Amino acid sequence: MAQHDLGPGRLEAFSDGVIAIIVTIMVLELKLPEHVGEKGLVHGLLLPLTPKLVSYAMSFLVVAIMWVNHHALMATVRRATRTILWQNNHLLFWMSLIPFATGFLGENPRLPDAYAVYGFVLAASAGAFTLLRWHASTQGRDSPELSKVHRAVLGKSLLGTLLYAAAVPLAYVSIFASIAIFVAIPVMFFLPVFVGPATVNAD
Amino acid sequence: MAQHDLGPGRLEAFSDGVIAIIVTIMVLELKLPEHVGEKGLVHGLLLPLTPKLVSYAMSFLVVAIMWVNHHALMATVRRATRTILWQNNHLLFWMSLIPFATGFLGENPRLPDAYAVYGFVLAASAGAFTLLRWHASTQGRDSPELSKVHRAVLGKSLLGTLLYAAAVPLAYVSIFASIAIFVAIPVMFFLPVFVGPATVNAD
Amino acid sequence: MAQHDLGPGRLEAFSDGVIAIIVTIMVLELKLPEHVGEKGLVHGLLLPLTPKLVSYAMSFLVVAIMWVNHHALMATVRRATRTILWQNNHLLFWMSLIPFATGFLGENPRLPDAYAVYGFVLAASAGAFTLLRWHASTQGRDSPELSKVHRAVLGKSLLGTLLYAAAVPLAYVSIFASIAIFVAIPVMFFLPVFVGPATVNAD
Amino acid sequence: MAQHDLGPGRLEAFSDGVIAIIVTIMVLELKLPEHVGEKGLVHGLLLPLTPKLVSYAMSFLVVAIMWVNHHALMATVRRATRTILWQNNHLLFWMSLIPFATGFLGENPRLPDAYAVYGFVLAASAGAFTLLRWHASTQGRDSPELSKVHRAVLGKSLLGTLLYAAAVPLAYVSIFASIAIFVAIPVMFFLPVFVGPATVNAD
Secondary structure, eight states, rough: OOOHHTHHHHHHHHHHHHHHHHHHHHHGGSOOOOOOHHHIIIIIIIIHHHHHHHHEEEHHHHHHHHHHHHHHHHOOOOOOOHHHHHHHHHHOOOOHHHHHHHHHHHHHHTTTTHHHHHHHHHHHHHHHHHHHHHHHHHHHOOOOHHHHHHHHHHHHHHHHHHHHHHHHHHHOOOHHHHHHHEEEEHHHHHHHHHHHHHHHHOO | OHHHHHTHHHHHHHHHHHHHHHHHHHHGGSSOOOOOOHHHHIIIHHHHHHHHHHHHHHHHHHHHHHHHHHHHTTTTTOOOOOOHHHHHHHHHHTTHHHHHHHHHHHOOTTTTHHHHHHHHHHHHHHHHHHHHHHHGGGGGGOOOOHHHHHHHHHHHHHHHHHHHHHHHHHHHOOOHHHHHHHHHHHHHHHHHHHHHHHHHHOO | OOOHHTTTTTHHHHHHHHHHHHHHHGGGGGGOOOOOOHHHIIIIIIIHHHHHHHHHHHHHHHHHHHHHHHHHHHOOOOOOOHHHHHHHHHHHHHHHHHHHHHHHHHHHHTTTHHHHHEEEEEEEHHHHHHHHHHHHHHGTTTHHHHHHHHHEEEEEHHHHHHHHHHHHHHHHOOOHEEEEHHHHHHHHHHHHHHHHHHHHHHH | OOOHHHHEEEEHHHHHHHHHHHHGGGGGSSSOOOHHHHHHHHIIIIHHHHHHHHHHHHHHHHHHHHHHHHHHHHOOOOOOOOHHHHHHHHHHHHTTTTTHHHHHHHHOOHHHHHHHHHHHHHHHHHHHHHHHHHHHHHHHOOOHHHHHHHHHHHHHHHHHHHHHHHHHHHHOOHHHHHHHHHHHHHHHHHHHHHHHHHHHOOO
């Protein structure tokens, strides 16, 4: 039992709980529109909901990618050290602000501020994840194959963090520049995400 | 530990968390009616709440069936591959919209649009589940008995998906046609749900 | 892994998730009062919140007792059969209405209807738990000691169910009769709750 | 399986669920401000949100410290006795009020009552945790090293409880005295938190 508790088991359970709630409470931002009956499906429901649904789907994808990355990263962690516990709490703090940033963006799809806030929260989350991965990677030093994986994914993590950070000022130049970044990063991450677990699964 | 992490254990934990929250936040749609004291129990509480309670109970049953199916399906999965992780995330995305569709239906029990939206979300969820089951079934190929189960349940999954999809246009013909479908599918699924785990439990 | 999945492990994980959310979303009913500054702590905060806090504490205790009972009961279950899965889902459905009934009671502490609704939801939850326990007890038949425990606790479960049911009509005679029942049942359950796990722990 | 259920495993799972929700629903208090477009980022978003964000971050840190402490404490517990189950439920009850107290403080950053309520809820949570730790420590008596850890951390727990309690009356003298306490306790706890698991990890 004790041995189990010193493994990353409970850290994963807690993170899964927080991430599951983060993913799900974003749906609460999809407030029910009023008077759909009079306005009809398109003007009463679809048009007002579209920006909310798009930002929800985008955030769901980002959080799901982070969870898959977390899943792959923790599979390489042998002990939940104090540093890993707090790096993880730090990550969960920034991720817990994603529903707020998502709701704000869904409510104000034409407001540069909303894209700046969204970019800032995602940059902070990606940065916290990079820190966690960097620290966790120091545990896997003895396995050269694992180190290769970590180095590869760390590069992408850092790049993603910087791109999200760039989306903050860019939002005031053109919201479409920020949108391009928000769309590009999941695409960029999608494959590398699997390099991690795939290689890990391999050994 | 690592071995454990490569099993479907954490995928189940995350799915259980998301499904548990999906089931529970639907209750938040049961807003407290005002002035029940003046209007009395029947007109102040029961009449306004009935459509909400009925749509909540219906969705609770659908989500519970999906959870039981998920439970039975994952018991046959040996490794959480990248494809299974993402098929599962895709399923959770559509399921996460069920509370919204349920609340919209509970608020507008006479509006065809509400039945169309509800049918669409359930069709997408059932379709995502069918994809996940189809992919997972390719892992069980080596066990002929398991394959037989998967083929049997896959047929029902596909049928349920098509029926929910049919409920979308039918809602504009008559909401009662959609209601008939929403009632028929849980009934239809109820037994097969148990064919799965039962057979699995058997070996 | 498969063996693990056929045990009650995942049923417990899902139940823990749902019960954890049930317990926690009741807190969302503790809406923040307005203008506390002008009205002062007592009239602005404490007086309006007291009925909400009392009904929250009462429901928290009831749900916690049910969780402890569930914990003790599942420790005696060897396999998550289809019947146990659905008896458990049935229990979770009624328990998921406790936050609504609690909020309604907290909003209307002088309304007999609120006590009737609260009594009805708790009677249904206790009844569902009695059914689950009765079915689970049939699995433990081979252990005479376990059967003795189940019989003892089943009696209390049934009594609690009937008392909660009695609180529904009694609310219209006097809300204090219902309050007496709501206070008496946790007291009555408190010791037996531990007979269960205690005896189970013993062997 | 049964053996597993008698361990602290499920108590941890339930506590993780409740704590994960407590942490996450605090974010729901970060209501979206209106008319940010007209008012601009600073006056429309940042200024109104700052007190809410600060109190959220402070509470997130407190709950995260409690979770890390809980994680370390439970790693020393061998059996989930009835007393530990109820000491834990008692802790979760008080912790479940933290989101309410946090929201109230975020809404009323100049109101002494808000600091008094926040101090009271945290004092009660810290007191419940002290009780749980004190009881759990009686299980570890046979390990002198563990007892030394428990005694060290128990002292800090008690001190934290008393300081939070002192913040209640001090709020009416000066809210800055309460703020000083709210900031000092996490700082004070931060290192000892790790004495616990560190020492535990050591053996």
